[in-house]
Amino acid sequence: MSKATEVTSIRRLAGLFNTSRSSATNPAVPTAAAITSSKSIDEVPKFQNLVHRFKKSSKSSKFRNYNRTAYFNTVLRLASAKQFSLIDDILQHQKKYEEISQEGFVIRLMTLYGKAGMYEQAHKLFDEMPELKCQRTVNSFNALLAAYLHSKKFINAGELLEQLPEKLGIEPDLISYNTVIKAYCEMGSMDSALSMVDTLEKKGLEPDIITFNTLLDGFFSRGRIVDGDEIWGLMEKKNVVPDIRTYNSKLRGLVHGNKVLEAVEFFEEMKNKGIEPDIHSYNALITGYCDEGNLEQVKHWYGELKKSYKPDRATYCKVLSFLRKKNEFEMASEICKEAMDRRLISGVTWMDKLVSESRIEEAIQFVESGLSRSALKLRFP
Known part of the structure; x- marks a missing residue:
């Protein structure tokens, strides 16, 4: 393919992505560049409006008690945009409602703080529970441990288990120990994780399938097959079924x-x-x-x-990456179309690869045969 033909083909390809199939009925369809530009405008007011609407919805007891998905999705969206002050705003707002005296409701808020990586705010809320006339039990203590775990403050989780229960008169349960075992495994401190098994047994508790699966993940993921097999043997001795x-x-x-x-x-x-x-x-x-x-x-x-x-996103990403390296473009194109139709991936990376390999006509055929909404996200210079 000559340089002139290649340039023309690239322009044609870019045109395909900048034109929606619905443009005949909606001539004002924005280009990909325009969409990108609009997204960068007034981001903060947009999130502030989201918080305003969430607070308004929170006035409904039905919303507070039965719409947990809205809480999770809102916090997740704000966290992905690093709007942590706004997360604190909506969760602090919940203190004005009567449910704040219920441990289950407070646990939900602590869990949301943890999912956002805001362990300090979760701990502050835990400390405030007596003032909120909310009883602290091992359940809220476990939520605090989980907040530290999700925030990747692994060593702190172990310190909390060591220090807080006696101070507060709370007896840790198996969930407490499993959470800290997970924390130690995540930081690669496998000896500390194993020591937790000894500790929980001394407390009269028995490790369960979660305990063993956590340990096995820790050992096997590090290639420590022999150690993992020993844990497997211990699991079977304790009649825990894999x-x-x-x-x-x-x-x-x-x-x-x-x-x-x-x-x-x-x-x-x-x-x-x-x-x-x-x-x-x-x-x-x-x-x-x-x-x-x-x-x-x-x-x-x-x-x-x-x-x-049906393959999941991990399957598609792994296989497509491998097929690209092997120059198996035909099979990769078919798989990519399928993944795009299921909205599990966009075709950006695959199209970039075709263009970089100067496989322009294949790229055009790919777009023309499999154009979908996700394909419209692709952008070319």
């Missing part, structure tokens, strides 16, 4: 340790024991063969996955 998450932990561990053939054998062993593989099981094997560069096996296991499940 579930699909348990098996997936080991599958991922074997893949992480570059033992893909062993992972396949373990996959078959799992099926023979009556454990039905889920999409994460297949994704683990696909990841292993992608990392090995084995195109034939990636195609095989992708096909096996599709017999039982």
Whole structure:
């Protein structure tokens, strides 16, 4: 393809993305550049308006008690935009309502603070509970631990478990210990995580499937297969039955340790024991063969996955990245169209790849055969 033809084709391609299929009925459809520009205008007033509307809705007891999704989505949206002061504004606003004296309601607010990474505000609310005439129990204490965990303040979670219960007269339960075990695993302090198992047993508690799955994730994800197998053996001695998450932990561990053939054998062993593989099981094997560069096996296991499940976003991203490296453009285009139709990915990265490889006509055919709303998000200079 000549340079002149390539330039013309790129312009044609850009034109496809800047024209909506609905433009015939709505001639004022904005271009991608215009949409991008408009998004950067008046962001703060937009979020302030969101907060205003949320506060107005909060006046309804029905909204406060039965619309938890609205609370979660609003906080998540503000957190993604780093509007933390506005999150504090709407959650502080909830103190004016009678539900603030109910521990379950306070736990919800603490959980939202935690999801936003605002552990200090969650702790402040926990400290204020007596003033709000709200009793503190192990449940709100666990919510506080979870807030520190979600905020990635892992070591602080362990310190809270060590210091607060005796001070407040609260007896930690299995959830408390499981939360701190998770925190230690996340920070890679596996010895500390194991010590928690000893501690909870001394308190008369027994580790459950959550305890063991957390530990197995921690060990296997670091390629410590032998240690993971020892934990597995301990789990069986305590008559705790492995579930699909348990098996997936080991599958991922074997893949992480570059033992893909062993992972396949373990996959078959799992099926023979009556454990039905889920999409994460297949994704683990696909990841292993992608990392090995084995195109034939990636195609095989992708096909096996599709017999039982629809690929998720992780599947699409992994397989598309691999196929691009292998220059398998035809298969990748088909998969990308499917993922776009399901609105799991946009075609930006794939189209960039086609253009960078000077595969302009393929890019045009891709757009013309699979144009969707998500495709309209693509932008070219």
